[in-house]
Amino acid sequence: MTATVMDPIKITNEELSEEFLNKYDTFLFDCDGVLWLGTHLLPHTKEILSQLTEMGKQCVFVTNNSTKSRAAYTKKFAGFGITVTEDQIFTSGYASAVYVRDFLKLQPGKDKIWIFGESGISEELSLMGFESLGGTDPRLDTPFNASTSPFLANGLDENVKCVIAGLDNKINYHRLAITLQYLQKKDTVHFVGTNVDSTFPQKGFTFPGAGSMVESIAFSSGRRPSYCGKPNMNMLNTIISAKKLDRSKCCMVGDRLNTDMRFGVEGKLGGTLLVLSGIETEERALEASDEHPNPKYYIEKLGDIYEYTH
Numbered sequence: 001m002t003a004t005v006m007d008p009i010k011i012t013n014e015e016l017s018e019e020f021l022n023k024y025d026t027f028l029f030d031c032d033g034v035l036w037l038g039t040h041l042l043p044h045t046k047e048i049l050s051q052l053t054e055m056g057k058q059c060v061f062v063t064n065n066s067t068k069s070r071a072a073y074t075k076k077f078a079g080f081g082i083t084v085t086e087d088q089i090f091t092s093g094y095a096s097a098v099y100v101r102d103f104l105k106l107q108p109g110k111d112k113i114w115i116f117g118e119s120g121i122s123e124e125l126s127l128m129g130f131e132s133l134g135g136t137d138p139r140l141d142t143p144f145n146a147s148t149s150p151f152l153a154n155g156l157d158e159n160v161k162c163v164i165a166g167l168d169n170k171i172n173y174h175r176l177a178i179t180l181q182y183l184q185k186k187d188t189v190h191f192v193g194t195n196v197d198s199t200f201p202q203k204g205f206t207f208p209g210a211g212s213m214v215e216s217i218a219f220s221s222g223r224r225p226s227y228c229g230k231p232n233m234n235m236l237n238t239i240i241s242a243k244k245l246d247r248s249k250c251c252m253v254g255d256r257l258n259t260d261m262r263f264g265v266e267g268k269l270g271g272t273l274l275v276l277s278g279i280e281t282e283e284r285a286l287e288a289s290d291e292h293p294n295p296k297y298y299i300e301k302l303g304d305i306y307e308y309t310h
């Protein structure tokens with residue numbers, strides 16, 4: 001292990017927990033690997049979130065998971081008995097929709113978007129008035145056949161001006177094949193990736209993440225996507241201005257170095273906390289690398305802060 005300029009501090013007791021909590025007003029929480037692993041809520045997640053609210057801290061949830069919309073996330077939180085409002089949630093699907101509208105300046109009602117991904121992308125686009133194609137359309141579930149695919153029968157839709165690609169647990173050749181057709185229209189169709197995460201943490205397993213799918217599409221098309229989720233600064237800027245945050249009083253809490261910790265460091269937030277309940281290990285948290293920054297603090301799991309202070 002090589003010592004870094006500022007060695008990450010491991011939170012292991014009450015004193016360090018108090019020091020950490022007192023430093024920040026707002027906590028930006030990543031979700032997968034921090035709060036939960038799929039349908040499994042990590043220990044004391046509910047308690048630490050209540051504790052922060054009681055202390056007058058603001059909690060914002062910033063997930064690269066594009067499979068659910070912000071509305072669907074409030075339901076997921078509610079299912080765990082945690083009350084969260086939609087305006088506290090930012091997803092990479094929402095960030096991608098904002099990018100298409102505000103940066104690419106596509107026109108709702110006129111320009112359409114082809115989706116490789118789940119309903120969290122189409123729902124956000126639809127709220128902005130955009131029509132999307134592909135995504136969860138059940139006709140894509142059928143095995144691909146170029147002469148019978150309904151997506152090729154009448155030619156490609158000329159109004160499609162962008163492909164958004166993200167995590168899709170129904171990934172198959174039909175979806176890959178039609179997505180590639182749109183991406184081959186290089187002059188008229190933009191290419192957006194929701195997030196770069198190579199893997200996706202679940203209880204007891206690590207599965208392929210959105211980045212593994214988006215990069216497969218990038219490879220076949222020979223194009224590079226614009227990634228919109230963490231660590232993209234457009235996403236952070238959207239959050240900072242929507243919630244009127246003072247960066248120096250914010251702490252990004254996440255389980256991945258190249259997305260969450262980079263988001264916090266490049267966004268010049270006051271601090272970063274890496275949890276070891278998801279993707280990364282203690283060795284990785286401490287290693288000096290050009291690929292990713294080190295966190296300011298790290299801890300085995302988020303709920304330990306609650307345990308140390310009770």
Ligand SMILES: O=C(O)COP(=O)(O)O
Pocket residue numbers: 030031032033062063064065066167195197199200209210
């Ligand atoms: O779904 C992903 O790839 C990661 O989601 P997360 O940002 O909540 O960890």
Ligand SMILES: [Mg+2]
Pocket residue numbers: 030031032033034254255256278
């Ligand atoms: Mg995560």
